Amino acid sequence: MDASDANPRDGDFELVTLRNGARAVRHLGHGEVMHPATGPWQEAMRLYVEQPRLAERLRTPGAPLVIHDVGLGAGTNAVAALTCARALGGERQRALEIVSFEVDLAPLRLALADAAGFPFLQPFRDAAEALMRTGAWEEDGVRWRLHLGDARGRLEAGPKADLVFFDPFSPASNPEMWTVPVLRQVRAGCREDGEGALLLTYSAATPTRVTLLLAGFHVGAGLSTGTKGETTVAATRRESLAAPLGERWLSRWRRSSARAPHGEALTPELEAQLLAHPQWTRV
DSSP states (O other): OOHHHHSOEETTEEEEEOTTSOEEEEETTTOOBSSTTTOHHHHHIIIIIITTTHHHHHHSOSSOEEEEEEOOTTSHHHHHHHHHHHHHGGGOOSOEEEEEEESOOHHHHHHHHOTTTOGGGGGGHHHHHHHHHHSEEEETTEEEEEEESOOTTTTTSSSOBSEEEEOOSOTTTOGGGSSHHHHHHHHHTBOOSTTOOEEEESOOOHHHHHHHHHTTOEEEEEOOOSSSSOEEEEESSGGGOSSBOOHHHHHHHHHOSOOSOTTSOOOHHHHHHHHTOGGGSOO
């Protein structure tokens, strides 16, 4: 088998094998690997399905549960949610709607072509192919839609999100998606009524958390991926956070050399805005 067989390519992407044997997608330009820690499926299930208690939410009667899947990639996070919904069978008491945002479908095509490396995608192969072909797929009580192209300016449209899977490439590789203006768009697309909304992301970097705070979210620590000690959960309501950032984080931020949000300098105005955030109000 030559290198092209081992690591098939499509446009700017190739398939690679991680040290633990899991298959993943790597960008040929900046070299970043999607879900590099424990492999795509384990990370998707832990961070985006188990952490927000998706099964419990779907067992609770109510309006359709809406997920904004920002960074479809190889489809792993969206398919993890679809797998959860399908596995519930008759226990599911509400509909599920996933809206995926992506600029390049090459990672999904590569993953679907490697059935042995991405077996978890195969039960939803027809769904993913329909999504790529027509931009939509649905079965009883489950709907998956695709916005193909630049997500900026489109994140506020459509049904308001109960959950946001925020999984673009890192701020170093994809800086335009991690700015305060873009995350304000994400925030504007979130549900305000009921329990509000949660945003889940793999990044626990101080600038990421500063950016989320300045975008109007409350911010807390998220579960470990196995190699990262923490990830990040943001919420439209502070009481929705299991581990909200508090005075300890704020003290570390004051001493940090990375105090600014992504993509801009920390001005006195932004610093004052962060310090006045209701996140720090004692309850």
